[in-house]
Amino acid sequence: MPVDKNAQSGISRSPLNFSWLVLMAWRDSRRSRSRLFLFISSIILGIAALVAIYSFEYNLRQDIDTQAKGLLGADMVIETNKPVKKDILPVLMTLGTERSEERTFASMVFFPKNQGTRLVNVRALKGGYPYYGSIETTPSSAGRSFRDAKEALVDKTLMLQFDSNVGDSVKVGELTFKIAGILNKAPGQTGFSASVAPVVYIPLRYLEQTGLSQKGSRINYNFYYRFDDNVNVDVLADKLEPRLEKAEMDAETVESRKEDTGRSFEDMTEFLALVGFVALLLGCIGVASAIHIYIKEKINTIAVLRCLGASSKQAFIIYLIQIVGIGMVGSLIGAVLGTLIQQFLPLVLKDFLPVEITVAISWAAIAQGLLLGLVISVLFALLPLVSVRNISPLNTLRLSFQETSLFKDPVKWLVYAIIVLFVFAFTYLQMGSIRKTIYFTGGVLFAFIVLSALAYAMMWLARKFFPSSWSYLWRQGFANLFRPNNQTLILVVSIGLGTAFICTLFFVQDILINRVTMSSSKNQPNMVLFDIQSEQRQAVSDLTKRMNLPIIQEVPIVNMRMTAIKGRDASSFKKDTTAWSAQRALEREYRVTYRDSLSDSEKIIDGKWSGNYSGSNAVSVSLEEGFAKRIDVKIGDKLTFNVQGAPLETVVGSIRKVDWNRIQTNFLLIFPKGVLEEAPQFHVLLTRVPSNEISANFQRVVVKNYPNISMIDLGLVLSVLDEILTKMGFVIRFMAAFSIITGLIVLIASVLISKYQRIRESVLLRTLGASRRQILVITALEYFFLGALAAGAGIILSLLASWGLAKFSFETNFSPEILPVLVLFTIISGLTVLIGLFNSRGILNKPPLEVLRSEV
């Protein structure tokens, strides 16, 4: 029979009086409330960021729902990038109660007023589209009226660029149109897409006369339909699918567009939420470290309580209640702040959004933020809090607090495990992919481990190679890095992570810009002419030479589809769920070239290059390394192609390594000479123009003589890319700011806590006769060393991350710029010193005894 030990020993158990524990938690916090608030303030911004993003996401989803019809402009769109087959035409022409037709393609346009040319997205439209929403123009009537005359709508960025006004003219192909209005927004268009490919609308009936609808031009065909309200458009789309698939066409409905749009923004909000989450995690590290120190200061109180008969559980709960309380307050403030910040997000993100964003308070987002803040602050605070259980009442007689080693206290391991599990679960909820979740959680863990390791290594090195010959003040400041109660670990992790964040963003932006600018360097082509028809090739080449421009490369391009890999066609791969790449490979269209030699950016790594087809064996083609790997083929494997109607059997003859970083035409597939010469094809010409004037002049002459030829000016691409990166960079920086400011708050909190740690020492030094200046120098040096260590560790981490990104993701060289890094390093170290000194001013300005009485 079990024996009650308490009963046996004559001890009666006192009740675990919860209301008393709450009262005690309240009483105990009396002198620490502002400090507790400071601790928790580091999670406020993380919560604010998440609540802002979540609110934005909820509102966006709602706006997509309500504006979905306007996104598509119709009930259904049927689209293809190939000429419409005759047998599907009767279907296309009879669907819906109203229908419109549109062809879109890239082409040069010419502004006669100032002789400007630019590659644009031409949309030739017929019918009443859009049926929902409108083509927004100035004047507003132009969105409808242009269809009835030889008139065009021109995107507002183009109008500005070429200083054009309504009533001026624009030449599209061989036809000149009067500009009827400025195009402000087309259905589903974002500010972002307008700057990449500005749109010019023309009436469809004039397309033929522009001469741009020749065979070989890459035209997209869109058919827009409006249906009666009683028609279930999605069911109809499903019904049509087999016939459309046969005709190589796709149908899109309001519902599917809604899903697609929602999905693409899910990625964005997912990314932003993770950035916010990193800020929150960073704040939590701050909370854990602050509570650690707080508990250390409470050892005596806890020991007295234990002495008077409080159980370890009661002592633990008293402090847990405090944490829950401030966690709630912190989360609440974060949620309010997040709801305010949300007002600005649509401003920041408007260029990326196809819908008008409304700003409404999202209670779901606020609830999510509150819960998250509470759970995560308690989880991280638990790490130091579990030590409360082990504080002995013996501390009342003599202070001998020895921290329980992690290895000895299994509960601490449990808390660590729960934290990792929580981060994992939260990330999974955001991303919905185990693989991505593992990468993210692993990445965050790695960053924390690397930074902690750096901090420990620095402490070890500082101790090991202690500069004994330095002056007293320097030694004192330096020794504070590794003496008991040092802040090295927490500051290196928190400030380091913030620094790493900013630095990596900067480096990545630099890598991307460098990659493009590199190609605009000397001897590299900076202008590409494409869509040159075979009969124009010689003339264009002569024209280029006449204008004293070099012909750097001239390549023929044939469009084709792959119909079988190793004898297996698409239907055979469809059953095989593991052959996703092969399925994709059989769905897409290939632009291939033929030539008898390799370019200097290519190298054969397997098989044998054959540049000429002898006519006897199967045609031997050369594949790019990665492409061969994706579709899982080796030398000798068979590939079957459909070259615009004609089947063609080939065999993999060689595999090439290609340097994709060069601006030149590179190909996944290369045919030998002697096979494709007679196939329908167009040509690409690469040249280098030495200046903007010559570029403009050359474009003008080519567009005038050969309106079907499109030209890409790399200078323009660069400026567009720069614009995009600046906008994206702003969004990312906006979010990263949360991490950075959190880092600063953690810094302020840590420095404030260390003030409590150092106060006795500073007062003692003051008592022993240290001057104000001496204390100031010691403090400044300690914080300088800390700031420098933290910033240095962050920069090292970001160098590692950026190098990895450059090498493995962008496949380019990484040569970081030193000056901005030095500036960042100086700012972070300087800020740390300033905050440190600002917080210490109390000690410096008051008499020692007064400080001791009021602070301790």
Place this chain on the structure above:
Amino acid sequence: MDIILNIQNLTKTYQSGGNTLTVLNDISFELESGSTMSIVGPSGSGKTTLLGLCAGLDRSSSGMVELNHIKLNNLSEDQRAQVRNQHVGFIFQNFQLLPTLTAIENVMVPLELRGEKNIRSRAADLLDKVGLADRGHHYPSQLSGGEQQRVSLARAFSNSPKILFADEPTGNLDAETSEKVVKLIFDLNKEAGTTLVLVTHDLELAAKTQRILRVKGGSLISDELTTTETPDKINYAGR
């Protein structure tokens, strides 16, 4: 007479850098309920360790501690906390008041821990007895050392302990204040019939108790009765 504290063969050792350090070595004695006793000895002799073990603040390496007939050796830390709450009062050299609680709240804590209700008036009475009726709402930092120790005294008696342990109760006080505090300790002790165990350097103070244990180098070197009025019988089981 009833034995309130029974110590048998008590030994306390610490491991330090691979060496075993014996702080207390084979100490035995018994203490009658209601009596007063001091433990004296030079610094580092082990007297505070002995007090900690007797009061159940620490666990011995070997030997037995029986407090109010409860063997403390086999109890968990939380069970020992219960014993302290029900049977033990403490007075410390550095007062050990909770800095965030007012004087009256400090006195109330032991009773609150027991889950008792309507305790404010009892706490106020106790404060009145130590002469601090009007200082109940002051925080420890607003009180002088002597006042803090008087609050600590009120707290020690608040749970009507069977035994009171005092660790250098006058160590941080001036002579005049010390005298007042000592008088209060003995008066309250007499009134409540509590057993008192004092650890002190002050031989004059020790002489006011009925019995003096002398500790040196971790061992009990003498156990003497003083001329102070003694209870009927003193059990002595030491060396």
